[in-house]
Amino acid sequence: MKTLIRISNAIMEKYLPDPYIFVTILTVLVLLLGVTLTDSSPLDMVTYWGGSFWSLLEFTMQMVIVLAAGHILANSTVFKKGLSAGASKIKSPGMAIIVITFVSLIACWINWGFGLVIGALFAKEIARHVKEVDYRLLIASAYSGMVIWHGGLAGSIPLSIATEGHKFADIMGVVPTNVTIFSTYNLFIVIVILFTLPLFNRWMMPKEEDTVVVNPTLLVEEKTELPKPENNFASRSERSYILTILIGMIGLTYLIYHFITKGFVLDLNVVNTIFIVLGIIFHGTPQRFLAAAQDAIKTTTGIVFQFPFYAGIMGMMTASGLAAVFSEWFVSISNEHTFYLFTFFSAGLVNFFIPSGGGQWAVQAPIMLDAATTLGADYAKTAMAIAWGDAWTNMIQPFWALPALAIAGLKARDIMGFCLFILFFSGIIISIGFLFI
Template sequence: MISKIGDQFTKLFIKFMPDAFVFALLLTLVTVLGAYFFMDSQPIDIIKAWYGGFFDLLEFGMQIVLIIITGYSIALSPIIGKGVDYLARYIKTPAQVYFFVVMTGMLLSMISFGWIVITCFLARALALRVNGIHYPYLVACVYFSMNSWVLGLSSSIPLLLNTENNYLISKGILENLIPTTYTLGSVMNLAMMALMVIGAPLLMLLLKPKKSTLELKSVNNQQNNSIKTEAEALKLPFKAISDKLNNSRIIQWVVVLMGLIYIGYHFSTRGLDLNFNIMIFIFLMLGMAFHQTPMRYVISMKHASSNVSGILFQYPFYAGIMGIMLYTGLGEATAKVLASVATMDTYPFFAYVTGGFVNFAIPSAGGEFAVIGPSIIEAVKEIGTGLSQSEIDAMVAKASMSVAYGESLSNMIQPFYLLLVLPIMGAGINLQARDVMGYLVLPVVVFFILQVAIISFLPI
């Protein structure tokens, strides 16, 4: 019965949901209308705001591209293939694959949401080895497993609150840092971790479709030939210095050694600082080490780069939407409206809803919090008038984490971050966002109810 409901939602999404790029264009027009009617902004000012934000995500977009292709390159290496072959001996049924992929993805995403690429190639590799996998549903499982990133080490909002001289303190919105014991280490967040790591795999197992509409094994895999074989085929029929350089292990390993030295230095001097740049650098070095020669690595990166066009041209449009929300004041006004009706009992709920709603226009937790965070914090401080500073800090932490939870869950019903998943999971397959999103509706509804209960009743 439950799986049939998921199938029905999927049919609706297939029928009515356009391509992810069209979704971005429609969302742009909706945001334009919102700024025009609710902020009294002139059309030219809205267009200027749109253009002003259009290129604000270029660095972020490039980082995402590099995360995907460097991670995928690692996945194409022989050592990873052997590891997955070993794993497939023990994971033999579709149900086991769904459960394992969601749990693994939840754990990996708590380290960094960029590690979703590891979950992607693990899921794809298992789908090639296990019969009966409902592939669109498996893609939905992978995407849902990204939900946990706001609970862990790279969660941008709690890290911001505990960063020296952050913009909230410099602007007088906060008087002091909010330590991570109030946010990531709180009872509320630990309960949310348990829900994600244990509850999510069980839920996705319960919702699994009975029939497989598309199996990955049924499509023509474009990477049948090994990268080693391709590299050998590129050699000249006679001995040449160029071939020796192209296939030199020594050159590659000297560079890898330099990289490993820096990675050790980075973590020894900065602690567990897992930012995008160091992650990309680690993926680069690991890929070079696993492929052993420059030519093999070049070929692996060529394969890995073949399907990232969606990110390259769609991210600027989402940045433009963010620009309208930011520069016309629409995002701040939205936060103020929702915060104005909050009370001591309901402020976590309204912060959660605000985070989820605004995320459709600003699908970046850090960027979104820069727009709505000040208004929410000011509202919380006003609600808590007369309380001690530690109590105010706890309320701010709870409201901020509620924004993060709402932002993360609403990602599941819009295709922005699905652009991280499809280049890997959809390689060589005619797979679109509409084939996947319907399977996420019921999980989002269930988790909305459970998360609201946690933020409303559990202490910080």
Template sequence: MSTMTRQRVKTSASERVASWYARYFPDSLIFALVLTVVAMALALIFTDSGPGDVLDAWFVGIPMLFTFAFQLAFTYAAALVLVDTPKVQQGIKWAASKITRPQTAYIATGVLGALTSFIGWYIGPVVTAIFARAIAKEMKNVDYRLISAIAYSSFVISLTGISGTIPLFVASEGPLTETIGGLIGLEDTTFSVMNLVSAAAIVIATTVTFYFIARNKKEIVSFADLAVSGGVPASAEAGGSEGEGDDSLGGSNTFADRVNKSRIPILTIGLLGLGYLVYFFAQNGLAGLNLNTVAFIALVIGFLAQKNAVAYAASFARNLVSTGSIMLQFPIYGGIASIFAATGLAGVLTDGLVSVATPETYLTITFLITGVLNLFVPSAGSQFVATAPFLIPGGEAFGIDNTLTVMAITYGDIWTNLIQPFWALLYFPILAVGTKLRVRDFMGYCLPILIIVGIIWILALNFLPLHL
């Protein structure tokens, strides 16, 4: 008998919210298309731009994030290659096999997700999704929708971490360096007291919240309940690489075949890359972290982990398919970001809201503004480029440290990811394969976390110091 209850039971509040979300929230692509139309309408209503101007801005914005989309897709696929190795997968599954109670499974998933996401946004989703999936396959009394929600919500502190887009952006020379008053190092953002304390508070608070949500659940939908007939190929689960068989034309023991199967070429390049990374960070320290170095790190570690170049290429090609939603939707959000920036809509909205601010409320209002705008522009870099030219000077007018305004923008941008399905695309390819799981099946469980995280960050911005 399925673990999914077949009787009518009185569900908990969190289950009712999740059910409502699953029933009414559209697919992430539909969400992006609807937001495009809304952005166009707002630009026509609140700015002097005509239909041609708005469409011009949209057209210019579509390719604006091509480079960024490729960076993200490349980094994510390279990170998947690292995990797509038997030893790494076996290690994750071994850890999952040591967990025997559902509550422990939920807590372990959240803590692991937070730690790995803080280290790297490109690491957290891969490791956590595989870990959650492995646990759910082993334990029939784990709700797969809930553990998927826990895995995804743990991502909320990712962009305040070591690979955070905005902290890396303000730490690197760029078009807004003068606007923000010079470079702002990671020691003032990612590793500030305010950020580290608030991140710890979020991990504790969300863990406790999900503990009570899990304890009050009346309906358990297991992995087996959602699994489709036939499952998935064993190679997809175990990290096996395609394209490693015999060369049917050249034979199985030719010189080319032996070179293809040799680890020497890929290991040599991997070691060269590792040596350079040691040198590079010895020279530059944390200031050397940016999107390009993060991608290079993922590539080099993958070279060191995979057994040969052919296995690496096959794994990369297979995992690149998982980034299709990123490659498709990022340009769409680039168009939205361009509408906000080129028509002046972002300035109109921020100026209107900032006009009612005071020195005491400015950081909170900035946090809320960027949280709302994140629904339209979930790319942290794009949103920062669109809003920083208005919000940074506004903070300066109230005598607020530019670093605090940058952190308010950072927190607001990440905050509403808990109800914006775009970044769930990083988890979905792993969580959903071989199942009927949909993004909207688990996003509803993140709504209470949205409220808790919002309160913590507002308190942190207003009462915690950047440094002791």
């Protein structure tokens, strides 16, 4: 099996293109499929693409901030000491892989944005302390926590259908989280992955002669030179701790009020607020915070210029009916016993082209809920099958790996050989959960 993993890594490193090339290939592929499998003309597909190209601007900005703010926080002295203290307890490559996988899984179960950034930052710090660990597998393990996110506390589909007046309430009603996130089958999948994936990732460790250790230049943090202090108001205000204290108090007060009034609700905006407020506080002065921000924003290029292409693909998939074609094919080969499994598989396929949980639910829900009605299937379990499919193929979809790769200084081809086997391993566990539990 390890020979297959080595071959997989070699193939990915040689043939997997840069994520930008990948998304352009996907764009052309979806356009051709839309023309072939639906009634859409080439001009129709181009129009769908252009009309949706900027539809993810808010989400794009959220992702830019989660990555930049995570960087800012990680470059603060206090946070660096915390990460370093945790990483210093890890003494071997095997322990490094197990710990980073477990931490990433827990963090992504709480919130995917939090887990994605924290996992990559912690992995990078571990690489500073454990020189012999395979850096590719370490980052792949940090990213592998994403496989669990949609079955966790911030899962967009289960949280959406638990909200009064959601889009499909007339079909399925309001579905409480005790029959989705905290259902027996979902907890089975989460717990089994939580305690087996760290060991599986540890088992994938290459032989010593095949191990690729981190390039030391990737661990060097670039710092912006701070201007020399001057005796004027502008310079003094930039170095003022008072402004930091005031903004920090405002931010912390808001966060405390949020959690008291709404409970432990972590959406992407709240995560970003936490990162920014703590970043401001931990850097001490506005000048240090802005210098860290200047360094951090450099890592967001891939997100800024690739997410609009995925928005265009999502527009083509939705408006042409191509996503419906894929979903209906899986429904046609399903029965009352295999329906949830094939719903999961169909969602995994659609996720390649619509890597957005909310967007995918909007596209697939009408088809899958109608099929569930016909087969007498459970609506809640149908929704969770779509949710898990959306999370599952993230393992080989470079879209979501971009923030982790930017932090690590790697390319998608460096980790996807390992991620392919994580996909197979987690897919078996998820399939068992939907077939037998």
